[in-house]
Amino acid sequence: MPSYSEKQILALAPDQSSQKSGAELAAARKWVSLGNDARAAWGECQGSGKLPYQTCIDLSEPAFKCTCPSRKFPCKHGLGLFLLVAKEPAAFAQGSPPAWVTEWLSGRQQRAEKKTKSRDDAAAEISDRAAQARRQAERQAKIESGLSQLERWLQDRMRQGLAGLQLQSYSFWEEVAARLVDAQAPGVARLIRQCAELASGGDGWQERLFDRFGQIYLLIEAFKRLDQLSPETQSDVRAAIGITVSQEDLLKEQGVRDLWLIMAQRVNQEDRLKVQRTWLRGQHTARWALVLSFAHGMQPLDVSLVPGFTLEAELVFFPGAHQLRALVKSRGNSWQTLTDIQVSEDSEQALDEYSAAIARNPWLETCPMAINQVVPIRDKAAGWFLQDQIKNLIPLTVAGNVGWQMMAISGGRPLSVVGEYDGCAFLPLSAVTGDQYFRLDERG
Amino acid sequence: MAIKDDLVTGALLGTEHQALPEISVGGQLGELIARLSAQVPQLSRERLLLQLASLLALYQRAGKVLPVNDGDELSICEELKLPSVSAKSSRHLKSILQDNESLLAEWLAAVARAKKRVSEECLPELLEYCLKQTRLQELVSQVADSRGRWLARYNPDWNYLLARTGPALDLDNARQLWETGNVGDRCRLLASLRVTDAALARELVMSTWAEDPADQRVEFLDAFSTGLSIEDEDFLEKKALDDKRKEVRQRAVALLARIPGSGLSERMKERLFSCLVIKGMFGKNLEVSLPEACDKSMARDGINPKQFDSRMGEKAGWLCQMVGLVNPSVWRERFSCSPSELIQMAAKTEWSLPLLIGWVEAARLHRDETWVSVLVLQTDTAAAESLVQILPPDRREEVVAEYLRKNDSWQAFTGAKYDHRLLSMFQALSHTWSEQFSRLIVKSVDQLLSRDKQAVLFGAVTSRIATSLTPLLVDEVAASWQRFINENHASKSLLESALSTLSLRKEMHDALLE
Numbered sequence: 001m002p003s004y005s006e007k008q009i010l011a012l013a014p015d016q017s018s019q020k021s022g023a024e025l026a027a028a029r030k031w032v033s034l035g036n037d038a039r040a041a042w043g044e045c046q047g048s049g050k051l052p053y054q055t056c057i058d059l060s061e062p063a064f065k066c067t068c069p070s071r072k073f074p075c076k077h078g079l080g081l082f083l084l085v086a087k088e089p090a091a092f093a094q095g096s097p098p099a100w101v102t103e104w105l106s107g108r109q110q111r112a113e114k115k116t117k118s119r120d121d122a123a124a125e126i127s128d129r130a131a132q133a134r135r136q137a138e139r140q141a142k143i144e145s146g147l148s149q150l151e152r153w154l155q156d157r158m159r160q161g162l163a164g165l166q167l168q169s170y171s172f173w174e175e176v177a178a179r180l181v182d183a184q185a186p187g188v189a190r191l192i193r194q195c196a197e198l199a200s201g202g203d204g205w206q207e208r209l210f211d212r213f214g215q216i217y218l219l220i221e222a223f224k225r226l227d228q229l230s231p232e233t234q235s236d237v238r239a240a241i242g243i244t245v246s247q248e249d250l251l252k253e254q255g256v257r258d259l260w261l262i263m264a265q266r267v268n269q270e271d272r273l274k275v276q277r278t279w280l281r282g283q284h285t286a287r288w289a290l291v292l293s294f295a296h297g298m299q300p301l302d303v304s305l306v307p308g309f310t311l312e313a314e315l316v317f318f319p320g321a322h323q324l325r326a327l328v329k330s331r332g333n334s335w336q337t338l339t340d341i342q343v344s345e346d347s348e349q350a351l352d353e354y355s356a357a358i359a360r361n362p363w364l365e366t367c368p369m370a371i372n373q374v375v376p377i378r379d380k381a382a383g384w385f386l387q388d389q390i391k392n393l394i395p396l397t398v399a400g401n402v403g404w405q406m407m408a409i410s411g412g413r414p415l416s417v418v419g420e421y422d423g424c425a426f427l428p429l430s431a432v433t434g435d436q437y438f439r440l441d442e443r444g
Numbered sequence: 445m446a447i448k449d450d451l452v453t454g455a456l457l458g459t460e461h462q463a464l465p466e467i468s469v470g471g472q473l474g475e476l477i478a479r480l481s482a483q484v485p486q487l488s489r490e491r492l493l494l495q496l497a498s499l500l501a502l503y504q505r506a507g508k509v510l511p512v513n514d515g516d517e518l519s520i521c522e523e524l525k526l527p528s529v530s531a532k533s534s535r536h537l538k539s540i541l542q543d544n545e546s547l548l549a550e551w552l553a554a555v556a557r558a559k560k561r562v563s564e565e566c567l568p569e570l571l572e573y574c575l576k577q578t579r580l581q582e583l584v585s586q587v588a589d590s591r592g593r594w595l596a597r598y599n600p601d602w603n604y605l606l607a608r609t610g611p612a613l614d615l616d617n618a619r620q621l622w623e624t625g626n627v628g629d630r631c632r633l634l635a636s637l638r639v640t641d642a643a644l645a646r647e648l649v650m651s652t653w654a655e656d657p658a659d660q661r662v663e664f665l666d667a668f669s670t671g672l673s674i675e676d677e678d679f680l681e682k683k684a685l686d687d688k689r690k691e692v693r694q695r696a697v698a699l700l701a702r703i704p705g706s707g708l709s710e711r712m713k714e715r716l717f718s719c720l721v722i723k724g725m726f727g728k729n730l731e732v733s734l735p736e737a738c739d740k741s742m743a744r745d746g747i748n749p750k751q752f753d754s755r756m757g758e759k760a761g762w763l764c765q766m767v768g769l770v771n772p773s774v775w776r777e778r779f780s781c782s783p784s785e786l787i788q789m790a791a792k793t794e795w796s797l798p799l800l801i802g803w804v805e806a807a808r809l810h811r812d813e814t815w816v817s818v819l820v821l822q823t824d825t826a827a828a829e830s831l832v833q834i835l836p837p838d839r840r841e842e843v844v845a846e847y848l849r850k851n852d853s854w855q856a857f858t859g860a861k862y863d864h865r866l867l868s869m870f871q872a873l874s875h876t877w878s879e880q881f882s883r884l885i886v887k888s889v890d891q892l893l894s895r896d897k898q899a900v901l902f903g904a905v906t907s908r909i910a911t912s913l914t915p916l917l918v919d920e921v922a923a924s925w926q927r928f929i930n931e932n933h934a935s936k937s938l939l940e941s942a943l944s945t946l947s948l949r950k951e952m953h954d955a956l957l958e
Contacts, residue, residue: 006535024944029922087951155490161458210452211504214497221495347510355506362502377518378598387518392510404568404599411521411564411591423505438565 004062004303009082012062012300014072018079025080028091034084036092041085042101043092045077055081056101058108061304065104074300139184143241146183147220150176150192154213154220162209170196187242191216218362233361235319240363245318247327255314255329258282260289261338263370264418264429265307265439272297278305279368279418279429280315280326286342288368289315289326304328307430308437310336322360324368338437341416343370346388354421366420366427373414376406386417386426397425402440406431409438448500451493459489467496473503521594526561526587532955534563536948541573544948546911548573550876551952552583558956561589571595571602581605604632615644622648627660634667642671650679658689665695672699677706685744697746698809701769708745713774715742716766722779722789730789732799734759735766745769760798767802772815783818800825808834817843820869821850829868841881844869854888858899870908882914886921898934906938910945918950 013019025045028034032044032052039060044052053068055077064078074082084091097105153176157165173196180189191212198208222229222237229237239245260280268275276293293302305311305328312332317323344350350369357367374386374394384403385393396403406428409415415433419426431438450465467477480487480495487495529537533555540547555562562570567588574584585592585605596602621633637645649664656664665684668676677700684696685708700708721731735742736759738749747765756764775786783803790799800819804827807815816831820843825831832840847866848854856863877885889909892899913921925939933939 006539024940027922027944027947029926154494155488158455158490158493159458159460161461162456163458206456207448207452210455210497211501213455213494214499214501217491217494218498218502221498351508351510358502358506362498375518377513385513387513391513393513394510401568401572404595405565407598408564408567408591408595411524411594412518413520423508 004082004086004306006083006086008303008306009079009086012074012082012303013079014074014298014300018072018074018076021076022079022083025076026083026087027080028084028088030080031084031091034081034092035095035097036085036089037095037097040097040101040105041081041092042097043077043081043084045080047077053077054100056097056104057082057085058105059085063108139243142183143185143223143243146180146185147188147223149183150180150188150216151220154217157213162206165195165199165209166205168196168199172196173199184243185241187240188216188219189242191219215363230321232319232321236321236361236363239318239320239325250316250318250327251329253316255316256282256285256287256326257312257314258285260311260313260315261341262305262307262309262311263338263341263368264420265305266420266427266429267301274299274301276301278307279420280305280311281341281368281370283310283342288324289317290324290368291315291326291328304331307439308338310338320361322357322364324364338432341370341418341432343372343416343418345372346390347371347386347392347394348390350421354423358423366422368418369421369426370416370418372416374417375412375414376403376410376417378403378407386428389414395425397427400441402428405438405440409433445500445504448504451496451500455493455497459493464489464493519594519597522590524561524564524589524591526559526589528563529555529558529560530955530958531563532958533952534566536952536955537562537566537570540952541569544945547945547949547952548577549580549583550911550949552580552587554953554956556583556586560587560956561591562587564591567592567595571599571605575601575604578604604628618644618648623652627663630660631663631667634664635670638667638670642673643675645671646676646679650683653683658687658692661687661689662691662695665692665699668695668699669702672702674703674705677703681707694746697769701746701771702810704771709769709771711741711745712766712769716763716770717778719763719766722781728779728781728789730786730793732763732793732795734795735762738762756798760795763795764798764802764805767799768805768809770806771810772803772806772812773810783815784822787818787823804831807831813839817846821847824865826865828865829872832869832872837875838878840873840875841878844873845881845884848884848888854892857889857905858892858896858901860896860899867902867904871904873908873912875912877912877914879914879916882917885909885913886917886924890924893928893933893935897931900934901938903938906935906942907945910942911949913946915946915950915953918946921946 010019010022013022024030030045032046034041034043036042036059040056040058042054042056044054046052047068049068053066055064055066055068055075057064057078062082064074064082066075066077068075068077070076173192177189177193180186180192195209195212198212199205201208219237219240222233223241226234226237235245260282262278263281264279266277268277274295276295278291278293280289280291281287282289291305295301314329314331315326316329318325318327344353350371354367354369358364371386371388371394373389376384376396377387377393378384382395384396384398386396387393406415406417409431410433413433415431417426417428418430418432419428421427428440430440447465447467447469450467454462454465467481468474469477476499477496480492480499484492537551540551570584571588571592574580581604588605592602592605596605618633618637622630625633634645634649637648645667653661661684668680680696680700680703684692685700687693687696697708700706701712703709715735719733719735721733722728723731738747742762743749746769747762749762751761751765753761753764772783776782779786781789787800787803790796793799800823803815804819804825806812807819808827808831811834813835816834817839819825820828820831832843835843844866847869851863851866853861853863853866855861856866886909889901892901922943925943929936929939
């Protein structure tokens with residue numbers, strides 16, 4: 001049975017009040033009956049109705065079912081039951097599920113099978129291939145015209161000079177970005193939108209903006225001669241522009257089976273969208289994979305990948321010259337604690353791997369990096385670094401008290417650190433020392 | 445990178461204002477740049493600049509050279525001595541720091557009792573949180589182990605851990621710290637020295653007394669409560685009592701009054717003995733004569749001649765202040781009568797109010813437990829809450845229990861009967877209650893709720909029960925309160941929220957014992 005932490009479970013709650021009422025229901029005395037087996041947990045909770053509500057969780061996903069009339073999902077009963085599983089597993093009677101649970105579980109199974117089947121049918125039904133080709137050609141034309149406008153805009157900037165850009169307001173960049181969204185190039189729109197922050201970010205903004213314009217220009221040039229590029233690089237260019245790949249089609253392909261170590265995870269807030277990035281590394285294939293999960297507003301993020309654990313799974317990678325992003329195609333239930341990680345011996349090895357990666361895909365924004373035997377140190381003037389075995393200092397980006405957390409964990413002794421590197425600084429996300437895995441959390 | 449700096453400068457000014465800089469660089473990079481530049485003039489200068497930007501940005505990212513540490517190496521923290529708390533307990537700590545701060549002191553004390561330490565990854569957040577929680581710092585230093593002290597060497601904000609647990613300072617180090625440290629360092633040094641070597645502490649204070657600003661003098665005198673003895677008299681009487689700053693003088697008066705046999709306490713006793721006399725052969729009577737004047741010597745000894753109190757006249761005010769300074773235990777010897785007899789006699793005089801207020805002050809200043817209990821239980825002084833706080837936890841419980849029995853004030857918990865003193869004393873019971881006292885309270889609350897289904901407890905009462913009741917009784921309480929909750933008692937939601945805090949506390953303690 002996968003072990004979920006209370007924090008992860010609470011993250012599933014649709015809002016604050018659900019969190020609170022869920023936590024209040026996480027007490028054995030609130031439940032008339034409680035039971036579980038390897039796959040599911042269930043319980044009956046006396047509410048204001050005549051009959052107790054029947055609540056059930058499919059722990060493998062997790063998925064929820066409850067007979068209460070609440071419109072919130074998951075409801076407080078589901079959350080309370082889930083929290084109770086994490087807190088007091090002893091309160092649950094082990095055994096085979098009652099009929100109302102098995103009914104729901106088998107119903108789910110059937111629906112899942114049907115869905116895969118209808119997916120196949122749907123794919124087969126694309127009868128109008130001509131219409132599809134027409135749509136693609138239209139989009140191609142839109143993007144081309146959007147990018148050629150942007151190219152002229154970039155040239156104007158170079159002619160007039162970057163000096164004035166530092167003082168430009170957010171809406172100046174937003175306007176350029178909006179035109180790119182209209183041109184169906186959301187990836188480029190994002191690169192432009194981020195310029196607002198680069199330009200107002202203080203010291204060194206000129207160079208950061210110059211680099212960014214170079215990066216965008218490279219993308220424009222690459223798109224112009226897309227048909228001269230290798231199929232992998234074509235995919236990278238499309239991904240950078242923001243042309244999505246059908247995940248359904250992708251899931252039909254053969255994936256990579258391995259024991260995946262769930263090395264690190266972080267959540268970014270982009271406006272109302274939460275983006276969760278989970279970094280995995282194959283035990284045998286020694287390759288990295290990035291699994292993204294998105295949630296709008298109060299929607300819960302996927303919690304099925306728990307950092308610090310390992311997972312038997314088949315992953316399908318998105319196409320590209322340096323494949324990182326992947327989807328989980330199928331997964332087993334083996335959950336072991338992650339204690340030992342195979343990673344770069346020092347910063348030189350890690351940076352070599354990074355250089356090789358951006359040589360394959362120059363639009364990579366960040367690369368996963370894990371380095372053994374590093375000691376976190378702080379320089380009063382220059383900030384935080386990791387010092388490796390050959391005494392090189394890797395500059396860090398640290399949020400909150402993450403630097404101190406690493407230092408507290410290390411006690412001056414070397415540890416392994418996993419994080420993301422963007423060509424300039426390293427963002428530490430988790431640390432492993434001896435047999436302990438630590439998630440470095442901004443909040444502590 | 446020099447070429448890049450030139451190009452960035454070029455881009456900053458713009459190609460219409462300045463020609464592109466000459467670029468000369470060898471190697472593969474030079475060849476690439478030469479190939480790109482050769483496309484001019486077909487390629488506009490702007491496009492060339494953009495191409496160079498993309499080339500150089502990648503070149504730089506791919507070829508990053510890291511600085512090498514040629515400075516000091518980090519020290520290595522000595523071995524941790526205590527076993528760490530479990531992952532579950534660490535989760536409890538995180539949730540306490542985020543939204544249950546009132547449970548922190550209890551949790552830390554339980555960790556210290558279990559002889560465990562806080563897990564290392566939680567230390568930064570805990571140390572940062574306790575920066576301002578001075579009363580928790582002692583506990584934190586016990587459970588932070590060597591890792592906390594090691595961290596504090598690198599983060600000066602956290603050096604409150606060092607002063608408490610560091611090795612005993614030798615004389616020279618103590619002197620040096622005293623002369624060069626900041627106020628916080630000096631106060632911590634003073635606090636620990638007053639325990640181990642009160643004379644040295646006094647000597648240090650005297651060595652810089654003339655130069656220290658008045659604010660700091662006030663803080664230094666506060667440390668003298670610890671290890672206070674007749675040896676401190678000379679300094680207090682000759683230096684501090686005549687200080688220019690009123691706060692310094694007031695503290696000196698309070699300290700001197702607490703030193704048995706000090707000149708000030710003897711003088712004050714003499715003055716008061718001439719004001720209070722017991723007469724009568726059979727029924728004893730207290731005769732009070734007010735002081736005629738407040739002379740210079742009285743004023744120097746801490747009696748404020750102009751203190752205004754609307755409840756009494758000027759002379760009664762002087763009497764009140766004098767009573768407040770004299771150790772209340774002297775009255776038993778002087779008049780051979782108990783505190784309650786004396787209070788009863790005072791009640792028959794016209795000056796009972798100034799005497800009572802004075803005795804409350806005296807009980808507080810001299811921390812006299814007998815007087816505190818008598819004043820709380822037998823008078824209606826409004827200062828009950830601050831008085832019970834003087835008592836150690838077990839005595840505190842006894843006094844409140846006795847008060848409840850005597851006044852039958854249970855209904856004050858629901859507001860059916862108004863008793864502000866009880867409610868405020870109840871708030872002062874912030875320690876973890878004994879099993880006996882916990883049972884008493886639970887039983888009484890049960891009775892109150894059973895008798896009246898509409899009775900609504902005060903939120904302050906249920907939250908005090910939630911945070912102070914012994915965790916041993918949680919299951920019993922849960923079982924008994926579940927009845928009220930099931931029958932939709934008017935206090936239902938209060939009981940539910942108190943129960944959830946109680947079960948969190950039980951879980952917290954259980955996790956530490958695993």
